[in-house]
Amino acid sequence: MSWASPQSAILSDGRLHLQQGPIDLIIEAVADQDQRALAFVAAQRRFLMVLTELVEELTALRQPVTTTGEAFRGKIARRMAQATWPLADRHFITPMAAVAGAVADDILYAMTHGAQLEKAYVNNGGDIALYLAPGQSFTTGLVADPRRPQLDGRFTVNAGEPVRGIATSGRHGRSLSLGIADSVTVLASSAAAADAAATMIANAVDLPGHAAIERQAACELDPDSDLGAREVTVELGFLNPQEVSHALANGLAEAQRLRDARLIHAAVLTLENQIEVCNKAFPLILETPKTERAAHA
Numbered sequence: 001m002s003w004a005s006p007q008s009a010i011l012s013d014g015r016l017h018l019q020q021g022p023i024d025l026i027i028e029a030v031a032d033q034d035q036r037a038l039a040f041v042a043a044q045r046r047f048l049m050v051l052t053e054l055v056e057e058l059t060a061l062r063q064p065v066t067t068t069g070e071a072f073r074g075k076i077a078r079r080m081a082q083a084t085w086p087l088a089d090r091h092f093i094t095p096m097a098a099v100a101g102a103v104a105d106d107i108l109y110a111m112t113h114g115a116q117l118e119k120a121y122v123n124n125g126g127d128i129a130l131y132l133a134p135g136q137s138f139t140t141g142l143v144a145d146p147r148r149p150q151l152d153g154r155f156t157v158n159a160g161e162p163v164r165g166i167a168t169s170g171r172h173g174r175s176l177s178l179g180i181a182d183s184v185t186v187l188a189s190s191a192a193a194a195d196a197a198a199t200m201i202a203n204a205v206d207l208p209g210h211a212a213i214e215r216q217a218a219c220e221l222d223p224d225s226d227l228g229a230r231e232v233t234v235e236l237g238f239l240n241p242q243e244v245s246h247a248l249a250n251g252l253a254e255a256q257r258l259r260d261a262r263l264i265h266a267a268v269l270t271l272e273n274q275i276e277v278c279n280k281a282f283p284l285i286l287e288t289p290k291t292e293r294a295a296h297a
Contacts, residue, residue, distance in 0.1 A: 042114030
């Protein structure tokens with residue numbers, strides 16, 4: 001398995017773009033000019049070996065997680081295992097469920113240890129690692145259905161909150177999903193933790209055995225998938241509003257379980273124009289009228 005060399009470019013708005021193979025990062029750092037430049041250099045240097053390190057342990061990373069990370073050599077691989085291990089007691093999960101978030105966390109770590117920053121983020125295809133100095137905040141948008149890329153809501157993370165990672169999963173994303181969610185966005189202590197949890201909650205938004213859901217073995221769609229012969233969602237037919245609510249309630253129960261275990265801070269679940277929020281104190285501002293029901297937490 002080989003890819004072209006890592007690519008690096010400064011975008012027209014001044015942000016840094018790093019890309020190699022399936023990894024595509026948009027990076028911002030808020031600081032004085034010299035410190036910002038140092039942060040970008042640190043990100044570029046660390047990125048040079050990211051994909052190589054992951055490929056070296058890819059076979060093990062595609063297996064069900066059985067360790068908190070000490071068995072892996074690479075820093076990112078260890079982050080992946082640490083994020084997925086707490087979820088392995090009830091579900092099938094491999095470290096790959098946290099790969100995008102773990103890469104974002106690792107690049108951000110290099111930046112914040114290479115420069116003095118006020119605020120920074122690393123966005124890996126929608127999975128975001130955050131750095132916020134005291135008094136800083138980060139506002140981002142919510143897209144409920146990636147097939148219709150419109151802004152459905154927005155929320156702000158403040159430095160005093162225990163959130164440094166945001167991740168989104170669902171059946172329309174880059175990865176295969178066992179569930180039917182249009183999207184599940186999770187806020188957690190790291191991007192890797194948010195990534196893994198979003199995967200599990202999106203899988204739980206489901207109606208097992210429903211005739212409107214078409215499924216196919218993951219390995220038939222992607223021979224390299226870590227899901228193997230497990231059936232993933234490929235098409236979704238008509239669901240009435242009550243069925244949509246039922247599917248979301250299944251996912252909401254999983255989100256609440258993870259929140260009770262202090263593995264996530266909040267989650268937003270969407271399906272067919274309905275929205276559920278886990279954590280009623282979560283400051284989600286909706287841009288368009290949606291059905292919203294806050295979890296009692």
